[in-house]
Amino acid sequence: MIYDVIIVGAGAAGLMTAIQAAQGGLQVLLLEGQKKVGAKILMSGGTRCNVTNKAVSEKDFNSEEIIYVRNILRSFSNEDTIRFFSGLGVELVLEPTGKYFPSTNSGKTVLEALLRKINQAKNITLLCEHKVKAVSRDKEGFILQGDQFHFNGKNVVLTTGGLSYPTTGSDGTGYRLAQSFGHSMVETVPALTPLTTQDNDFKSLSGITLEVQLTLVADGKRCISFRDSFLFTHLGFSGPAALDISRHFLKAKGKKQVIANFIPTYNENSWGEHLRQLGTQNPRKTIRNVLIELMPQRLADIIFKKAGIEASLPMNQLDKASRQRLIDRCVQYPLDVTGVLGYSKAEVTAGGVDWTQINPKTLESKLTLGLFFAGEILDVDGRIGGFNFQWAWASGYTVAQAIIKHRSSHEQEDH
Helix, strand or coil: CEEEEEEECCCHHHHHHHHHHHHCCCCEEEECCCCCCCHHHHHCCCCCCCCEECCCCHHHEECCCHHHHHHHHHHCCHHHHHHHHHHCCCCEEECCCCEEEECCCCHHHHHHHHHHHHHHCCCEEEECCCCCCEEEEECCEEEEECCCCEEEEEEEEECCCCCCCHHHCCCCHHHHHHHHCCCCEEEEEEECCCEECCCHHHHCCCCCEEEEEEEEEECCEEEEEEEEEEEECCCEEEHHHHHHHHHHHHHCCCCEEEEEECCCCCCHHHHHHHHHHHHHHCCCCEHHHHHHCCCCHHHHHHHHHHHCCCCCCEHHHCCHHHHHHHHHHHHCEEECCCEECCHHHCCEEEEEECHHHECCCCCEECCCCCEEECHHHECCEECCCCHHHHHHHHHHHHHHHHHHHHHHHHHHHHC
């Protein structure tokens, strides 16, 4: 049998591609190398699965060709995602952060709904433990081979993910298959992964969370900032602010630093002015009492230690040099970041298949017609908040529509 489309990888993008292609009347074969499908759907968002976001634009993503990302996002919006899952019986609930989660607060609900749709479709064949080792082309189409199988298809879609969480099956297979057809890669690094440190003072704060603004400085220039929740861990720093900045830290060239503002409602000037005013208006108030109104007590104690200031000192006894040290430690602290935890803890991969060799409207290879890409395998990564799933749904939808349209135009030609 020659399938209309063979999809390699049954994660979010692969499942969406299969469902949309089948709805367009195509014969679909969906191959998954693992025993079970959708591991990342089950584990993401603390197992709750952050399906999409209230506001999605290309500004929430990183890519060498961001304009192409914008076009795909517009083809299948966050509203389309909400309608799609509603049609599958999954109610999505908007949280104050702008994130949409299933009302059950379980990624299992999302995965089961997708699999129900797959199983109901008579024109989708899903095979697990079928790891594709090679893809080749002949005059009939594509031949996909594994250890104990080979299949034939008119079109192939690579939705194999990147390198993040390799235990879920994202082991770079898709990159190698793409390269076998001549595709080049944008350098890959882990993204949305915790930062590591050797600073034992900060490691001792493991478990403490607060809102922080992190700024990446490379060769003296401010590159990017993120203000969000921040978590101290026994290895370093996590939470959305740290995860979002991780890929930029890895990609930055030259001497780089991550600067933390632990009181992001203030900057250097406004915090300095606030301290001066307190010295006048509330001279007997201790510095410790000032700080613990704005941050966790244990963090305040570490900041006093690092600033070399006695916490019980009244505000009116804080000299100019001590005040400047306190300003620096509170709102522009250069964190000792030694690296990241890597792909094993990365939620997504930055970099991937280069856009310059892909049709930006259909996600079809310019080098090999009939070969398509969707999801994380491409040079696209979103910030935390449901954006990477939205990319999976949108890119999967785009590819399916392109293949359906291609087939219908061929059928018209045959008539």
